[in-house]
Amino acid sequence: MQSGRLSDFAYSSIKEQLTRGAYKPGHKLPIRSVAEMLNVGATPAREAINRLVFEGALVMVGPKTVIVPHLDLTALYEVTQMRLALEGLATERGTLRATNDVVDKLLALQEKITLSLDERRYSDALHDNKEFHFTIYRLCEMPRLLSTIEALWLRVGASFHDLYPEFAEAKYGVHNHLAAIEGLVDRDPSAVRAAMENDIRDGYRRLKKAAQERLKRQ
Amino acid sequence: MQSGRLSDFAYSSIKEQLTRGAYKPGHKLPIRSVAEMLNVGATPAREAINRLVFEGALVMVGPKTVIVPHLDLTALYEVTQMRLALEGLATERGTLRATNDVVDKLLALQEKITLSLDERRYSDALHDNKEFHFTIYRLCEMPRLLSTIEALWLRVGASFHDLYPEFAEAKYGVHNHLAAIEGLVDRDPSAVRAAMENDIRDGYRRLKKAAQERLKRQ
DNA sequence: TTCATAATTTTGTTATCACAAAAATCATGA
DNA sequence: TCATGATTTTTGTGATAACAAAATTATGAA
Numbered sequence: 188m189q190s191g192r193l194s195d196f197a198y199s200s201i202k203e204q205l206t207r208g209a210y211k212p213g214h215k216l217p218i219r220s221v222a223e224m225l226n227v228g229a230t231p232a233r234e235a236i237n238r239l240v241f242e243g244a245l246v247m248v249g250p251k252t253v254i255v256p257h258l259d260l261t262a263l264y265e266v267t268q269m270r271l272a273l274e275g276l277a278t279e280r281g282t283l284r285a286t287n288d289v290v291d292k293l294l295a296l297q298e299k300i301t302l303s304l305d306e307r308r309y310s311d312a313l314h315d316n317k318e319f320h321f322t323i324y325r326l327c328e329m330p331r332l333l334s335t336i337e338a339l340w341l342r343v344g345a346s347f348h349d350l351y352p353e354f355a356e357a358k359y360g361v362h363n364h365l366a367a368i369e370g371l372v373d374r375d376p377s378a379v380r381a382a383m384e385n386d387i388r389d390g391y392r393r394l395k396k397a398a399q400e401r402l403k404r405q
Numbered sequence: 406m407q408s409g410r411l412s413d414f415a416y417s418s419i420k421e422q423l424t425r426g427a428y429k430p431g432h433k434l435p436i437r438s439v440a441e442m443l444n445v446g447a448t449p450a451r452e453a454i455n456r457l458v459f460e461g462a463l464v465m466v467g468p469k470t471v472i473v474p475h476l477d478l479t480a481l482y483e484v485t486q487m488r489l490a491l492e493g494l495a496t497e498r499g500t501l502r503a504t505n506d507v508v509d510k511l512l513a514l515q516e517k518i519t520l521s522l523d524e525r526r527y528s529d530a531l532h533d534n535k536e537f538h539f540t541i542y543r544l545c546e547m548p549r550l551l552s553t554i555e556a557l558w559l560r561v562g563a564s565f566h567d568l569y570p571e572f573a574e575a576k577y578g579v580h581n582h583l584a585a586i587e588g589l590v591d592r593d594p595s596a597v598r599a600a601m602e603n604d605i606r607d608g609y610r611r612l613k614k615a616a617q618e619r620l621k622r623q
Numbered sequence: 624t625t626c627a628t629a630a631t632t633t634t635g636t637t638a639t640c641a642c643a644a645a646a647a648t649c650a651t652g653a
Numbered sequence: 654t655c656a657t658g659a660t661t662t663t664t665g666t667g668a669t670a671a672c673a674a675a676a677t678t679a680t681g682a683a
Contacts, residue, residue, distance in 0.1 A: 192637095219664070228639080252646080265547045269550055276486060331484065412666085
């Protein structure tokens, strides 16, 4: 179940819950409740929560209240800009180190994604979509860059997770992913970057639209 | 002296020490020592240290040993690439919002920097250099971007701080800063970005060279 | 001296407790 | 019904102690 530090276990657990959309925006995360739920003491729970606040995955709305962040279009925009810059960098660097094995893996992933979308298994599609992106980003072998990008994904993932299903419906991304794969085959950094940027921007627009509609309904 | 949370106080204190180069690379930071030095309990000290480890400003070299990172050219390169991407973004966005007041402030800062360099007050020069950069970055009003950039500065600042004096000697940067100011006057985003990128790259090269020479000497 | 090993000290982690402050609940009056 | 103030509960923070494991030092043999 858990190995080593309880703080890390608590951190991973909450993070996992967040990326699975287990908590609705606004949901409170008091230390003692988290501690009880995970069967750990207050100290590891506290540490995990604070770390997630530092990373921006959770927000403090009062001196003693940490919640799952509400939809925040400003944050979404800002994170998108940072994603374009950093994932663009990772993509260009990665393309130069691409191998045929990676291309095959991406093709397989893309087939899985398409299948998942057809069968409306959005959660699976989103999971493999993330794997698709990070398979490319991992190529550049820049661990610090990678962890920064991961933090950005978590940031929007937390508050926008429940929008992803309606976001995935549109099947945006398929075309961009295929373009990215073609660019990788050609070892053409700027082509792959353009495809990935397009993917990020499409996602941003779709997510923003869904968020605006939801905000209007309430 | 300290207001509110002791953890934050401890965090800021250590961070301050790091950016001032108070600790040599390899210096150990055991919880209890830090706690005693800052006159706080173990909990705040522990929290501050862990946070700095997460951010990459300190490194864990064993299950129970946290040290100030040694010179690491790989990390320097990686952080530089991220800086180019993120500070480039901040610069372009900021340029669009530049005002004459900001230009005046930058001119004043640049005069201070030049004076400090002439009088060999490198610490002052470096401080104002940072202020110069962040005065531009603050313009875009993207707080999440800004804090990410700050973390990057801290990252290299910690292990490369004692190289900055010999780095500053060369007076690199002056020309780039002036070019940036001119670009701001013209409200020309890509001009300012080019100047800032050049500044970052010059700094990287100088720092890398100094680090290599030092590594050779030992 | 050098290296492996044993003894000792140091250290990180976690649970627990006390306290002050914040948040929630309730009561009251218009 | 709603605002407002008082009361109760909940909560984050920080100190402390116990424990296991790591780091350090001491030891001894080759």
